[in-house]
Amino acid sequence: MSQISQLQSMDAATKRKEARTVIASSYLGSTIEYYDFLLYATAAAVVFPKVFFSGMDDWVGVVAAYGTFAAGYVARPLGGVIFGHFGDKLGRKGMLIVSMLVMGLASALIGLVPGASVAGPWGAVMLVVLRVFQGIAVGGEWGGAALMALEHSESGKRGFAASFVNAGAPSGAVLGTLIMGAFSALPNSQFLAWGWRVPFLLSFVLLAVGMFVRLKVSESPIFQAAIEQERAAEQERVARTADNRAATKPVIPLLQVLRRPKTLIFTILAGAAGFALQVVLATFAVTFAVSKGADRQGVLYAFAAASFISIAFVILGGRLSDKFGRRPVMIGGLVLFIAYLVPMFQLLSSNNILLVFVAFTVGLMIHSTLFGPLAAFVSEQFGTTSRYTGASLGYQLATLLGAGFTPGIVAQIFKDSGQNTASVVFYLAAMSVVSIIFILLTREPKNNDLQTVRP
Numbered sequence: 001m002s003q004i005s006q007l008q009s010m011d012a013a014t015k016r017k018e019a020r021t022v023i024a025s026s027y028l029g030s031t032i033e034y035y036d037f038l039l040y041a042t043a044a045a046v047v048f049p050k051v052f053f054s055g056m057d058d059w060v061g062v063v064a065a066y067g068t069f070a071a072g073y074v075a076r077p078l079g080g081v082i083f084g085h086f087g088d089k090l091g092r093k094g095m096l097i098v099s100m101l102v103m104g105l106a107s108a109l110i111g112l113v114p115g116a117s118v119a120g121p122w123g124a125v126m127l128v129v130l131r132v133f134q135g136i137a138v139g140g141e142w143g144g145a146a147l148m149a150l151e152h153s154e155s156g157k158r159g160f161a162a163s164f165v166n167a168g169a170p171s172g173a174v175l176g177t178l179i180m181g182a183f184s185a186l187p188n189s190q191f192l193a194w195g196w197r198v199p200f201l202l203s204f205v206l207l208a209v210g211m212f213v214r215l216k217v218s219e220s221p222i223f224q225a226a227i228e229q230e231r232a233a234e235q236e237r238v239a240r241t242a243d244n245r246a247a248t249k250p251v252i253p254l255l256q257v258l259r260r261p262k263t264l265i266f267t268i269l270a271g272a273a274g275f276a277l278q279v280v281l282a283t284f285a286v287t288f289a290v291s292k293g294a295d296r297q298g299v300l301y302a303f304a305a306a307s308f309i310s311i312a313f314v315i316l317g318g319r320l321s322d323k324f325g326r327r328p329v330m331i332g333g334l335v336l337f338i339a340y341l342v343p344m345f346q347l348l349s350s351n352n353i354l355l356v357f358v359a360f361t362v363g364l365m366i367h368s369t370l371f372g373p374l375a376a377f378v379s380e381q382f383g384t385t386s387r388y389t390g391a392s393l394g395y396q397l398a399t400l401l402g403a404g405f406t407p408g409i410v411a412q413i414f415k416d417s418g419q420n421t422a423s424v425v426f427y428l429a430a431m432s433v434v435s436i437i438f439i440l441l442t443r444e445p446k447n448n449d450l451q452t453v454r455p
Contacts, residue, residue, distance in 0.1 A: 018152060018218060019149075019152040019153050019154075019161065021216075021217075021218075022148050022149060022152040022217055022218065023149050023152070023153075023161050023164050024164075025148075025213050025214070025216065025217045026145040026146070026148050026149045026164060026165050026168075026217075027164040027165065027167060027168055027171070028168075028210070028213050029096065029100060029141070029145055029168070029210055029213055029214055030141065030142070030145045030164075030165045030166075030167075030168025030169070030171075030172070031168040031171040031172045031175065032100070032104075032168075032172065032206045032207075032209065032210040033099070033100060033103050033137070033138055033141045033145075033168070033172065033210070034138070034168050034169045034171070034172025034173065035172035035173075035175045035176045035203075035206060036103050036104065036106075036107035036134065036138075036172070036176075036200075036203050036206070037072065037103070037107075037134055037135075037138045037172070038169065038172050038173045038176050038282060039107070039172075039176035039179075039180065039199055039200065040069060040072065040107075040110070040131065040134065041069060041173075041279065041282045041283050041407075042176060042177055042180045042282070042286070042300065043180065043196055043200075044065045044066055044068065044069040044283060044407070045062075045065075045282075045283050045284075045286045045287045046180075046184070046286065046287070046290070046296055046300070047191075047192065047196045048065035048068065048127070049061030049062050049064070049065045050192055051115040051116065051123075051192055051196070052064075052065065052068075052115055052116050052123050052124045052127060053065055053116065053124070054115075054116050054117070060415075062287055062411050063408050063411045063412055063415070064124075066283065066407040066408040066411055067408055068124060068127050068128050068131055069131070069283070069407060069408075070404045070405050070407070070408055071128045071131045071132050071135065072131040072132065072134050072135035072138070072404075073135060073399055073400045073403055073404025073405070074132075074135065074400060074404055075131075075132040075133070075134075075135025075136045075139065076135045076136070076138060076139035076396035076399055076400060076404075077139060077393055077396040077397050077400055078135075078136055078139060079099070079135060079136035079137060079138065079139020079140045079141075079392075079396065080139040080140065080142075080143060080389070080392030080393045080395070080396040080397075081139075081254060081389065081392070081393060082136065082139075082140065083095045083098070083099055083139065083140025083141075083143065083144065083388070083392065084140070084143055084253060084254070084388040084389030084390070084391075084392040084393060085252070085253055085254060085388075085389055087140070087143065087144055087147075087388035087389070087392075088253040088385055088386055088387065088388045088389050089253070091219050091223060091224075092144045092147055092148050092151075092219060092223060092388065093144075093148075093214070093217055093218070093219045095140055095144050095388075096140075096141065096144040096145060096148070096214050096217070097211065097214045097215065098140070099137045099138070099140040099141040099144065100137070100141065100207065100210045100211060100214055101207070101211070102133055102136065102137040103133075103134060103137035103138060103141065103203075103207075104203050104204065104206065104207030104210065105133075105207070106130045106131075106133035106134045106137065107130075107134060107200055107203035108200060108201055108203040108204045108207070109130050110127065110130050110131075110134075110200045111197040111198070111199075111200030111201040111203075112197070112201075113126045113127050113130065114126075139392060139396045140392065142165065142375075142392065142395055142396070143379075143388050143389075143391050143392030143395065144388065145165045145168070146162050146165045146166075146375040146376075146378075146379050146391060146395075147223075147379060147387055147388055147391065148217065149161045149162050149164060149165055149375075150162045150375070150376060150379050150380075151222040151223060151384075155447070155449070156322055157322060158322065158376050158380070158446075159318040159319065159320075159321035159322040159326065159372070159373050159376040159446070160315065160318045160319045160322055161318075161376075162318060162375035162376040162379065163314055163315050163317060163318025163319070163321075163372040163373070163375060163376070164315065164318075165375050166314050166318075166371050166372060166374060166375045167311050167314040167315055167372075169278070169314075169371070170307040170308070170310045170311050170314060170364065170368070171307075171311055173282060173303070173304070173307040174304050174307045174308045174311075176199060177300050177301070177303055177304035177307065178301070178304045179198075179199040179202065180196065180199050180300060181297050181300035181301050181304060183195040183196060183198055183199065184196075184296055184297045184300060185297055222384055223384060251385070253385065253386040253388070253389035253390075254386075254389050254393075256383070256385070256386035256389075256390075257382065257386050257389055257390040257393060263381050263382070263390075263394075264390065264393065264394050264397075266438050266441055266442045267377075267378055267381055267394035267395075267398065267442065268394055268397045268398045268401060269398075269401075269434060269435060269437075269438035270330075270377070270398075270435055270438040270439040270441075270442050271374055271377075271378060271394070271395065271398035271399075271402065271435065272398045272401040272402035272431060272434070272435055273334060273402055273428075273431040273432040273434065273435035273436075274330075274333075274334075274367065274370045274371055274374060274398075274402065274435065275398055275399045275401075275402030275403035275406075276402040276403055276406045276428060276431050276432075277337055277363075277367050277370075277428060277432070278367055278371065278403065279402075279403035279406050279407055280406060280407065280410060280424075280428065281303070281360065281363050281364060281367070282303070283407040284407050284410045284411060284414075284424075285303075285344075285348055285359070285360070285363075286299055286300070286303060287411070288345070288348055288349070288414075288421075289348045289349070289356050289359075292348070292349045292350075292351050293351040294350075294351050294352075294353060294356055295353065298353040298356070299353070299356055302353055302356045302357035302360055303360050305357060305360075305361070306357060306360035306361040306363075306364050307360075307364060309361055309364070309365065310361075310364035310365055310367070310368045311368075313364070313365045313368035313369060313372070314368040314371055314372040315372060316368070316369070316372065317329055317333070317368055317369040317370065317371060317372020317373055318372040318373055318375075318376065319372075320369070320372075320373075321372065321373030321376065321377070321446065322446070325444050325446050326373040326374075326376060326377040326380075326444060326445060326446055327377075327439050327440070327442070327444050329369055329370070329372070329373050330369075330370050330373055330374065330377065330439055331436050331439055331440070332369065333366055333367065333368075333369040333370030333371075334370055334432045334435060334436050334439075335432075335436070336366045336369075337363070337366045337367060337370070337432060338428075338429045338432050338433075340362060340363065340366055341425045341428055341429060342425055344359050344362070344363050345359075345421040345424070345425065347359035349421075374395075375395075376445070376446075377445060378391050378394050378395050378398075379391040380445035380446070380448045381394070381442075381443075381445055381448075382394075402431065409427070410424050410427065410428075413427055
């Protein structure tokens with residue numbers, strides 16, 4: 001029986017069961033990947049300035065550490081193109097396995113990089129190289145996980161299903177922050193000497209768990225059906241033409257996406273602010289709160305607790321987008337965050353862990369209503385045979401634009417303004433307005449038919 005026939009004949013209960021399995025697997029795999037990727041954000045905020053950039057002014061060291069952090073975001077679009085190409089040609093499942101393997105190995109090796117006192121500047125160089133491999137891996141991970149969840153789900157539940165992939169980000173942040181926070185309880189000299197390395201080395205363990213999960217995931221039925229249709233159409237074209245070479249010219253997914261650059265550009269600019277706000281909370285806000293006198297471990301635990309609460313709101317955002325549309329929910333989240341920026345920094349500067357926790361919690365709850373629908377919003381813009389490439393490239397370029405350089409830019413703005421948060425608020429608000437404009441200019445994808453939508 002063909003994949004198309006299997007897809008059509010599969011009963012509703014079987015479809016729902018398979019969808020739940022894939023969603024759970026995508027969520028767990030995404031959590032593990034983002035544990036590795038976002039653990040670096042915490043280390044860049046509280047460890048790397050002292051270990052790899054010692055001897056510099058405190059905020060200069062922070063800016064330099066955030067520069068290595070940005071390297072991962074620069075590499076993410078490359079990962080999206082590489083994994084997207086083979087994911088659109090060979091299948092989603094295999095690419096998810098490879099991406100996790102690369103991520104796990106790169107993260108564990110970060111825990112072995114010697115500091116500046118041993119390797120001088122070469123320690124920072126090794127850090128950047130491994131961060132690049134992390135970026136390539138997560139650039140391929142997100143698209144595959146999002147598409148697996150999306151393409152296994154019913155049309156009216158796609159936002160909810162895909163939101164579990166984005167819920168992996170705060171889940172990974174919770175896991176990474178809790179583990180890093182536990183080791184930060186060590187005396188400062190021991191924490192900087194070896195304690196921070198253990199959470200990275202634990203990636204070996206998580207890699208084994210993740211590979212076990214990934215091997216149990218079934219391939220996307222929509223992808224299989226599309227590939228079967230494409231092969232049948234190709235065979236028919238070959239039979240009808242005398243020039244077989246022209247008839248069998250391969251279709252390159254990246255070129256399919258670039259033929260309609262408007263969709264890609266609008267998707268990138270619509271999503272950029274969401275990543276900027278997310279990364280500022282995970283990096284600059286942590287550093288800022290500690291610089292105002294708050295206990296480092298307390299701030300890390302406050303962020304972890306707030307991230308845990310936000311997981312439910314990411315999923316809620318996806319569910320609301322199934323009912324009201326992706327665009328209204330995302331715009332509402334951005335408007336609320338703009339209004340919240342000033343009180344957020346006031347709470348973070350309070351030197352009170354409870355108020356810092358409130359700052360993180362409210363910020364992440366608002367952000368989650370934007371972040372929840374984003375996976376479906378991006379993925380639904382592209383056709384099946386180029387969806388992995390298009391969604392990955394759009395999403396990862398949005399992260400590069402919004403998150404890759406934002407911690408360094410914000411830290412530099414803050415430093416140059418005499419540590420005045422008004423300049424940071426203005427920068428983040430301006431980015432949010434740009435994203436609101438491009439969300440409004442982008443078509444509402446909630447009701448798109450994934451099997452017929454064009455690239």
